[in-house]
Structure formats: C-alpha cells, structure tokens
Amino acid sequence: MVGRRRTLASAAAAVCGAPMLGFAGLGLAATQGLLAGRIPGLSEPDENDRLRTYRRPDDKSGGHGVGWSPIIPYSFKVPDGWDEVPVSIADLGGTEIDLRFANPKEGRLFVIVAPVRRFADDLDDATIEKIGNPEKVITAFGPEVTGENVEGKVLSTATAEHSGRTYYQFELELPHVFITATAAGNRLYLFSVTANGLQWKRHYKDLKQIAESFRVV
Template identity: 90%
Template sequence: MSSTTVLFSPSSSLFLTKPSPLTKSRAAAAVRCSNEPALSVSREEEGVEMMGRRRSLISAAAAACGASVLGFAGHGLAATQGLLAGRIPGLSEPDENGWRTYRRPDDKSGGHGVGWSPIIPYSFKVPEGWDEVPVSIADLGGTEIDLRFANPKEGRLFVVVAPVRRFADDLDDATIEKIGNPDKVISAFGPEVIGENVEGKVLSSATAEHSGRTYYQFELEPPHVFITATAAGNRLYLFSVTANGLQWKRHYKDLKQIAESFRVV
C-alpha cells in the first residue's frame, strides 16, 4: 500500500509528485502550499470511513492552496491552474480522427513585459490526450515561452515567441525570410530550443508555405525534436515538439504531424 506526497518546488509554479512508502499499517499524506506549513494526516488503517475522511481533508488542503492539482503520470508533474480542470480555452472538440485544434485566444495574457503589442494568434493540432501545462517564470527561456503542452506517453511541445528586435532593428513587419535562410535560422535559434549548439544535429530541413507565410521545418537528433520556425508582426515563433527515444519511435508520425500543423493565423 502506498500514498502520494505532493510538494511545491520554490523554483517553479508546478507541483512535483513522488510516491512515498508506508510503514506497515500507517499511512501519511501531505499537501504543501508555497507559504503555508504542510498539512499532514496520519492514521491506523480503520476501514473505508477513515479513508474517505482522509481524502476529504487532503482535498480541502489543496483547495486552501488555491490550486487545482492535475497529475501527469510518468512525468512527475502536476498543473496548478484552475482552468486546466476543464476543457482548455482555445482547444477545440476532437475531429473525426480524434485530433483537437488549439488556437491561442485573442485575449490571452502572457508574461511578455510592459509595452508588448498583442501577440498574433497561432494554432496547431494535437491528438486526444495532449493537455496544456502551465508555464513557469522559472522556465529556461523565461517569458518568451508562451505555451506548453504534453502527453506523458507521447511527448511534449512548447512555443517560444521572441521579439524580432533581439535580432534586427528594422523588422516591425517581419517574415522568416527577412531574418535569414534555413541554415542561418536553425544555427541562430536552434540553441534557444535544445540548449546547445545544433552543429551536426540537423537531420533534415524543409520549407513550407501556407496562406502566404513561409515556415522552416527542421528535425534534429539528438535530442529528438522537430522545430517549426516562422515570423509575423514583430515576433519570431519557434514551435518545438520533442520526446524521449521510446516515445519518438512509437509516435514519430504523430509528433511530425503536430510539428507540421503549426500556423500563425
């Protein structure tokens, strides 16, 4: 028999979960808030009634933290945004193939600093089972990571929305071609995604056009990752889809389809 301990990491807005062994007939559970002491319950095994009381107490403690806990099995991650308890805003109902389309809501706020113009919305498709994961201010890339999604069995993705003025002063109406050719873009911005130089890691690259906008598409290894890059307004968009080795082998086709579905709308 085992229980779960839910802990708050001070460097992230996510909860971390880990299993904790029980000693013989005793059970313990804790819910820890960012600025509250841990609330714990210990009991002897006394049947279903006590178990129900224990669950109610833990649920009340989680509510006191002002958070909705959503676990991601296998990832050790849980979200703390109440909106995640239901259907994600911007995520459509499944189509006939079970895929959903996410479109960034026009009024969605983002941690992109004072003075930013509204972000031109983007969209992409994911299979059933992919869910939004809250973005932490502690994330590598800081406020430029606009969105995360994940499926614990298949992989994860994130969207980087970076100001073009980081790269050029005269690109208020940017296109990816103005920023550079595919080789220049992946060499300059690939490290933004994988955290290291991309030399020797680019397996393939392609160029696609949709509604008059050009997209650069790359596959890198290692790590296993698809990157789609484009530009619009005064921003560069980097869409990254990645997975571990086993996930990549089993879900390669779907991961590639997710990466190629990215559009700035």
C-alpha cells in the first residue's frame, strides 16, 4: 500500500516538477489557477496568548466528492503573521490537500483530508485507533506528508485525547516536521507543520504549539 502511494507521489512529482507532497514550492500553488474555494476562517488574535484560531468554514468548497459527507470542520492556532496560501488542483495529493498556511520567516503547514476507504473498509465512523496504532499510522501515512520512507526518522511519538477524540503526534527529522493524525466520520486527517533548519531552530516552540493545537470539531 505504501509502495503504491510512493509510486503515485513520484509520478506526480515528475509531472509537476516538485520533489515531494508536503514540501512543494509555495509559488506553484499560487500560480496554477483553478484554486479551491477560500473562505475566511481566521480569528483575531486571542488576548491571552496572542494566537489566532483558524476554523474551517462549514460551507468551504473542496474535498466533498460524490458519495461523501461534508468534511467535518477542523481548527488550529497560529501566531499572527501566518496566512492562508491558495491550494491548486495541480498540487501533489490533488484535492486531498485541503488547506495551506505559511509564514515566510517561520514555516508552513498543510492539512490532508483523505477518505478512510483508501486505507480500510467499513470505517464510515472512523477513529484513529481503528486505523491502527501510532507506529502503523506513521509508517503507512508518513510518506503521504514527506514523500519518502519515514523509517528511522521518527524522533518522538505521543498520544493526546481531546473531547473524546484521540490524536497521534509525531516529530520527524530531516525534513523537520510535526505531524498530527486523527480520524473522524469517513476521513483521515493529517496535519503537518514544517520548516527549514534555521526556522526550526528559531521557532521550534511555536511550531510545536501549532501542531499540538489541531482539533477536529
């Protein structure tokens, strides 16, 4: 299964001229046209922690498909200065990349919302535990984010629970990336926060806070 996805990612990279799913240049998405619908969902900075909360608007277009229920909204927090970046149908991963955000000085993030039936049958009311344990999930789906095998690159793994939903959290090295994974309805959610070496060194705490703030609501 992982080999099939890697083959698809490699083929797409050859067509688009981008090396991997999560780390394609932001300029590509901004220039390809046929952009997914973009509806504001970012709050004003919170008075306590000065973070802004993004919540996926209920009526945002994209990713529904024939036979699929509307995407269950998700949310996360970012410092001021992070902004939405247009997602193109030419992006690797196609319509499964639901959202991109970036700050040119700090890093970037994206959200993959994939149908669970790509990975398992009879999971119309999926939980991440039904899909697998943390090791199985990162081995199978880490390449969806990095475009390459993640064996030996996982620095840490954690499990968190919020409002009865379980989240798997991973930190990977080179490329530096945090991945938060969960499932809801009939979809798998992969939330990736990444940065280059200098950004990672300077903004590690903020990047980790962003990654840990992801919720399906």
